[in-house]
Amino acid sequence: MGLTTSRRGRSRLLPRTVRGRSAAAAALAMALVLAAGGGWLYVILRANLLDNANGRTELAAREVAARADAGPLPSLLPAPRSGVDVVLVLDPRGTVVATSRPSAGPLAHEFAALRPQPGQDAASKVLCCSRAMNGERGDVVVVRATPVPGEERYVYALTVLNDVDDATHAIALGLLGGAPPLIALAAAIAWAVTGLALRPVTAIRTELAAVTASELDRRVPDPAGGDEVAALARTVNATLDRLEQAVARQRQFVADASHELRNPVAAVRSQLEVALAAAARPDHRTGHGTACRTDCPTDCRTDCRTDCPTGCPTSGAVRAALADTVRLQHVAADLLLLARLDARVPTGTGEPVDLALLAAEEAARRPATRVPLTVTAVAPVPMRGRSGQLERLVANLVDNALRHAASQAEVSAFLDGTAGQAVLEVADDGPGIAADQRERVFERFVRLDAARDRESGGSGLGLAIAREIAHAHGGSLVVAQGGGGARLVARFPLPGGQPGKPGTRPGAL
Secondary structure, three states: OHHHHHHHHHHHHOOOOHHHHHHHHHHHHHHHHHHHHHHHHHHHHHHHHHHHHHHHHHHHHHHHHHHHHHOOOOOEOOOOOOOOOEEEEEOOOOOEEEEOOOOOHHHHHHHOOOOOOOOOOEEEEEEOOOHHHOOOOEEEEEEEEOOOOOOOEEEEEEEEOHHHHHHHHHHHHHHHHHHHHHHHHHHHHHHHHHHHHHHHHHHHHHHHHOOOOOOOOOOOOOOOOOOHHHHHHHHHHHHHHHHHHHHHHHHHHHHHHHHHHHHHHHHHHHHHHHHHHHHOOHHHOHHHOOOOOOOOOHHHHOOOOOOOOOOOOOHHHHHHHHHHHHHHHHHHHHHHHHHHHHOOOOOOOOEEEEHHHHHHHHHHOOOOOOOOEEEEOOOOOEEEEOHHHHHHHHHHHHHHHHHHOOOOEEEEEEEEOOOOEEEEEEEEOOOOOOHHHOOHHHOOOOOOOOOOOOOOOOOOOHHHHHHHHHHHOOOEEEEOOOOOOOEEEEEEEOHHHOOOOOOOOOOEO
């Protein structure tokens, strides 16, 4: 719980908008760059200034040491040059031999401890907060001098580092003073640039928020260019296109389904109303001296001792109402199957199915058809799928062929070894399907024949269901070109990509 609380606290500290986060990131990056770069610059400049001061100090000491090697030195040396403050010469006991500044005793006592290491002729040290130097920092260099006659001498040179400290202090103040404006400038630039970059996103968001169920034709603005925002706009518009098409199909589907269901219900209602009206006529009732109508059902005719309580519907009306009810049931079943297929529920690999056997069984269930139905194959056509759905696919294709065939219909099943597919073809010699209608014929509730009414024709769902079943099995269903009538071809992938027998076409069974 503590971790969750800390995360929430950090999230509250961060800016909520992308623009604010970009500005904060730019400011943080600039601060890090200034800190690293400024620190590096400060260290490099300070080291360079110290090296220069140390070099000048050592040069002054060596010049005096060279004079000491050449002969005796005066007690008061001339003032050194190049910014060196004091030059002092001591003997091994620490006694002042020569100096450029009178009263150099305190300095001699402070410097006496600094001597070159054995084997070296020079040494240096930065002294800080020395009382002899009035609390100032100074760079001290000592050089060993060895006169030919006499004992060793030690030449000390001192440079006060006030100039170096002042320069480095000015650099530090400049970096510290310039950092906030630079950080603010980086944040402002990031804020402005991000605002310009996100301006199309704001327009996209505004337009997308205006899209409603009644205004699905609205589209977001497409900015010019090929950046990510333009790609986002095009993707959103493509998604809105698909959404509009899906909603349009859904609305059309609901309208067509309502129409298909309304007709059978209206027919059933009218048949029952006619039957009730006929049964209510005086000549239909036994209590008025007339015989029971002979078209009443048997159970009513045999009970003519008393009046029929509500009148008996005629057998013709009952048969018509039953036919409309069956049609209504078929439409409802088709709609339910389409809804299940639209759900795209994974069905797994399915069970072994033989397309040739399914075609033969479908033909056997139709012993007396309007036109001859022929099934042709040369061998089993194995595949994997849901046998119930595939039976429905074959039945729908055969129904469509028999409905439009002029003199014959043919079902063919074979293996396409080249493509590795199981193929089912259903052909008829009817009027065929125009080229510009070969995709529309698979839409729901579509009837291409304008002269065909909804009673003599189908519901317009058969081919749509067949294609959805083919797609659910990873296959396809299309209207093939060629031939005098219509030829519908369904293709399914073979299990495991097993090959068929190339070049094998079916023969008659």
